[in-house]
Amino acid sequence: MDISAVDLARIQFAFTISFHIIFPSFTIGLASFLMVLEGLWLTTKREVYLRLFHYWLKIFAVAFGMGVVSGIVMSYQFGTNWAVFADKTGPILGPLMGYEVLSAFFLEAGFLGIMLFGLNRVGPRLHFTATAMVALGTALSGFWILSANSWMQTPAGYTINEAGQFAPENWLEIVFNPSFPFRFVHMMLAAYLTTAFVVGAVGAYHLLKDRTNDAARVMFSMAMWMAAIVTPVQIFAGDMHGLNTLEHQPAKIAAMEGHFEGGNGAPLILFGIPDMEKAETDYKVEIPLLGSIILTHSLDGRVPGLKDFPREDWPDAAILFFSFRVMVGLGFLMLGMGLWSLWLRYRGTLYETPLLHRAAMVMGPSGFIAVLAGWITTEVGRQPYTVYGLLRTSDSISPVDAPAVATSLVIFIIVYFIVFGIGTGYMLAAMSRSPETGSGPTPGEPARAAGVTPAPAFTDPHPSNTTE
Incomplete structure (x- = not known):
């Protein structure tokens, strides 16, 4: 088949972003769901909320990891296949991506360990704060990524410099470009509905x-x-x-x-x-x-x-x-x-x-x-x-040959289906297990070594009469 390097590069980016987007669209909503579950446990002391928190926490950890890996791989294509695009838009998209790392990814990474392993070490309220920070980090990540994408759809606040690059002129207009508010709300709601x-x-x-x-x-x-x-x-x-x-x-x-x-x-x-x-x-x-x-x-x-x-x-x-x-x-x-x-x-x-x-x-x-x-x-x-x-x-494309792009595309397809297939299989297996058994540590069990006692557990005497 006579397919140009441009078309192959587009197919490769479409393939990698299609894999990537399903994980953030799940983890953004799931992080907020975990925050709600833990907040309800702290408020009502009902054991069922803590069990569900631990149940979905394992799934969140795997989905989050696969989202990070797929996102990193995708970003390298800007340098390999789309070098001209990266050069011309770098003065604008580079800082936006940097803001995403500094304000969102660092927030997620900084509190993720506490969220995953810290309940019996830091106490329930501080642990809830960590969970809330991870949820906020996922939302902020969506904010910056969608701002960058929206700028590509409705560019604003830029000027063209002597090198032919898009240079920032008004950062407020760049970040809050005409389509961004609509695109951000639409995507965030889509993430919550997906979850x-x-x-x-x-x-x-x-x-x-x-x-x-x-x-x-x-x-x-x-x-x-x-x-x-x-x-x-x-x-x-x-x-x-x-x-x-x-x-x-x-x-x-x-x-x-x-x-x-x-x-x-x-x-x-x-x-x-x-x-x-x-x-x-x-x-x-x-x-x-x-x-x-x-x-x-x-x-x-x-x-x-x-x-x-x-x-x-x-x-x-x-x-x-x-x-x-x-x-x-x-x-x-x-x-x-x-x-x-x-x-x-x-x-x-x-x-x-x-x-x-x-x-x-x-x-x-x-x-x-x-x-x-x-x-x-x-x-x-x-x-x-x-x-x-x-x-x-x-x-926008780099000076690359079609066979080179085609080879990397085939490698991506094979590796992605193996690696992410295993991760997805693990999540489906975890979902198939009942949340009533094996979903986490016994609620209310204190961490003796740390001297911290979580909020007391509460078992509803009438478990069938739920009113959520």
């Missing part, structure tokens, strides 16, 4: 085996609360993000919606097959006027088409059209799960409905799929640019 549906799936799995499993009830209940409350907020945030994208990246919106011809009163194309060569969407199933209503909040609002832009600036509509619909479709399935759980909770049958539990298990990986679909939409929609409208992808 919620994993936790919900694990809880549902153990409820199917034993409906009286108190820890499984707590997991499932908390996950369904998150689905019911956060999913509507996420859909609203996604709509706001879409309006922002329409303002700053209209060609991306045209490709996402499958519109080659722009116009007023545009329909919403539910299904079709975009044909880039013919510049039209075949087999369209559409709802009249709804596209304008959603995108412009007006019946006769104008929706752009790809033909409004030079053909060499078109992103790939065939990819964007379907990746966007996968993300949106999963979002509405999550909303359906949340509403269903609210109805069953109202009827008092949340833990006695196997059909809901099986559906929750099926939806377990839905957050990861939605995040991947969303990132495909974001990144493919920025093409053919690395810095939108300013630096083309074809002008």
